[in-house]
Amino acid sequence: MEKRATIKDVAKMAGVSISTASLAINGKDGVTEKTKKLVLDAVEKLSYQPDSAARNMRASGTKVIGLLIPDVRNNFYGEIIEHIRREVESYGFFLLLGITGSSNNEKKYISEFISRRVDGIIWVPQLTYVNDMEHIKELDKYHIPYLFLAADYEQSNAPFVMCNLKKGSYMMTKYLLERDIRDIKFLVGDKRVDEPYVSGYRKALGEAGLSYDERNVYESPYHFEDAQKIAIEIIKEKPEAIMTNSDFTACAVLQAARQKGLSIPRDLSVCGYDDVIYATINQIPMTTVRQPIERMCKLVVNNLMNQLRYGIVPDSVILEPSLVIRDTVRN
């Protein structure tokens, strides 16, 4: 297994000095076409690929953006990754992924990112209640530009780009009320973390002159089967509608409803949130709230790039959600 070729080897084969080889390889001028060709031929022959680590040691930045994301298996995050990747690459940057997982790996990946000298970080926080936020302070020390996406940790002052979560559930609740659906249960992940969703629901109820009852808000951990069990409990109460704050959870509700022999939307209305693939591919296409994921992603990357290039500290942005009417709500 011979050693990989270095610029030295290329220079030697081309019969030029290392710096001339470097110039030719990087397409800078000040090199004759002839020598340039000589060098590039050698590159070809030796299958030379520059060592980006060595290159970055001298350069100003690494042209790498780190993305902290909770879980690749969740389609909401999958879409984010894809959009961020495209956008970041359009700026000539490379995307480094830190999948923080359900446990608190955020700290670990932040260190990893710093070690790898990323130029900036986009941070999609975990939607669980975390109190150990030491790593935010850590990160702040390094003066690496970073933004939150889709959610934020209030312990940090970093700018964020997210959707108006409260408004989404407000709109959905209102939509149900307009259809004379009044007995609405709400299934969220965690009442503290998901307070914005709940407050939108509460607001719409209040405006309709209905009283808010905390017992109508249910919590379920992020596992399909758990969500389903709770859905079955809720169904026993015979509500007219069950709202959720994720399409995934809504799928669990729909399956539970089928198990109990309910016809959707005749016997029960169900609403998702996010408008990801789960809402689209379910056997009954799902009425849900759309977060403008693509726009959100373009914005964070743009903002981050502006900060990197011109030092402009980005503003936080709150984008508007919209309702997507499909077939799981009674008309």
Place this chain on the structure above:
Amino acid sequence: MEKRATIKDVAKMAGVSISTASLAINGKDGVTEKTKKLVLDAVEKLSYQPDSAARNMRASGTKVIGLLIPDVRNNFYGEIIEHIRREVESYGFFLLLGITGSSNNEKKYISEFISRRVDGIIWVPQLTYVNDMEHIKELDKYHIPYLFLAADYEQSNAPFVMCNLKKGSYMMTKYLLERDIRDIKFLVGDKRVDEPYVSGYRKALGEAGLSYDERNVYESPYHFEDAQKIAIEIIKEKPEAIMTNSDFTACAVLQAARQKGLSIPRDLSVCGYDDVIYATINQIPMTTVRQPIERMCKLVVNNLMNQLRYGIVPDSVILEPSLVIRDTVRN
């Protein structure tokens, strides 16, 4: 924005030489407890994080594994990523992701991986028919250990870990036949690429004394709406069952069936493939073929690590699929 601390700064603050600082930081012996503490305190105070690029320049390897994967938004790949990540990290390696996308980005990411000096590559090929396979030769030149996962390119001799795809559809077809379901259509992505699936189907039909008719095999590009349109066409033929080679496609079939007012599984049996989340969360839990994704992932990583550590060239492995019986096939 002050500069990031280097080992030099740490050494200076601790009042020791750079090399001593290095030893202390890396926990090597030959340093007094006292000086060690001095150094680590300085590390703490300066928020020092070693530059992994600089470190890797001297070291033997980068401890990075590159994973080439077609699409993060597809849950099948999402699961692979998660399992590979865990496994790779358990060996103390870092996972670098190359999302090759629907277009042919594989080449680009291979160059990227080589530039970043990954120690090994796990390659999940795109399931489209590609004939430009120059980059395989490219990759071979660098003598970087690599394996295919979940599928392989026949143009390469690299070892692979995959599931017996033919057997999966053979088992599924047989299962249907045993239930006296004989008029079975098969919806795949691409007949050439998906030939293994088709051949399993063909084999089961043959063994049952039924003739294979190519017109019963349909193709659909990888888009939900396209798949749905084709499903509607197939449904017009009033088959007893529609098999697919992905749970995602099966979802499209199920939705089309609902649109056409068919009751599942009474009027039509539908089968998925892969047993990913789509099969589980659909309103009607789906009968499907399971690929042992987790085992596959553990195996590739193990094999790759054995090659890196002991130079053992891995064997190719073909794992057994299994049937998962749920509710979309008539009993």
Place this chain on the structure above:
DNA sequence: GTGAAAGCGCTAACAA
């Protein structure tokens, strides 16, 4: 036990 110095692969400032 500790420090000085070489060198990993590359770029850039300067000299020729």
Place this chain on the structure above:
DNA sequence: TTGTTAGCGCTTTCAC
């Protein structure tokens, strides 16, 4: 236009 040289941050001999 090309070559020489310094140095990026780190690890690792090899002296002391």
